[in-house]
Amino acid sequence: MGKGLLIVFEGIDGAGKTTQVDMLFPYLKGRNLPVVKSKEPTDGPFGQQIRRLARTRRSLSPEEELSLFIEDRKEHVSTFIRPALKKDKIVIIDRYYFSTMAYQGALGIDPYRIKQLNEEFAPIPDLLFWIDISPRIGLLRIKNRRRVAFSTFEDEDYLCKVREIFSCLNLPYLIRLDGHTSKEVLSNYVRNIMDEVIPSLMVS
Numbered sequence: 001m002g003k004g005l006l007i008v009f010e011g012i013d014g015a016g017k018t019t020q021v022d023m024l025f026p027y028l029k030g031r032n033l034p035v036v037k038s039k040e041p042t043d044g045p046f047g048q049q050i051r052r053l054a055r056t057r058r059s060l061s062p063e064e065e066l067s068l069f070i071e072d073r074k075e076h077v078s079t080f081i082r083p084a085l086k087k088d089k090i091v092i093i094d095r096y097y098f099s100t101m102a103y104q105g106a107l108g109i110d111p112y113r114i115k116q117l118n119e120e121f122a123p124i125p126d127l128l129f130w131i132d133i134s135p136r137i138g139l140l141r142i143k144n145r146r147r148v149a150f151s152t153f154e155d156e157d158y159l160c161k162v163r164e165i166f167s168c169l170n171l172p173y174l175i176r177l178d179g180h181t182s183k184e185v186l187s188n189y190v191r192n193i194m195d196e197v198i199p200s201l202m203v204s
């Protein structure tokens, strides 16, 4: 692997991941750093299938759901993430396999089995920002933003279980951010961490 960096944002729905990615990306670009961004589920065929299913009722078994997310990620890793890292890019991703551990884990699948399955093909991130927020507040934000029907993933009891799994992740590269903090304060905090980390990680 080259000198690229893999930076991941995770959290339950409404935590503010996409906002933080959208604030960090232009900041790094403005510093002339070779940065690219992406998200999961992707817009590829498996990602589209996932979104279609999420709008209808949950009709898949947890294992079927797990394999769809894994197929989507395999494609993402081989066509986007690995090639970008090889070109020494800073790759920012909005959701990654920790979402699978938490969301499909909350359906009863062992999160550590999910982790293992993913790490057979997916590179481990250099930094994982977990934006932690209470499900009630996350759901309120979504409601105010969209005024459309909730997807099958957006249910308070379910998101409590998802959050619980995120909170049990004990990983050396994980940084917890308090999602109840304002987006500007959070973004400054993330920038400071990136400013510190980029020189040291990119040369190692």
Ligand code: TYD
Binding pocket: 013, 040, 041, 054, 069, 095, 096, 097, 099, 100, 101, 103, 104, 153, 154
């Ligand atoms: P989300 O990031 O909310 O996408 P968007 O806002 O663009 O629709 O992702 C959609 C849902 O997919 C979200 O509720 C979490 C769920 N999800 C999983 O259950 N497992 C996974 O591995 C991933 C990546 C997402």
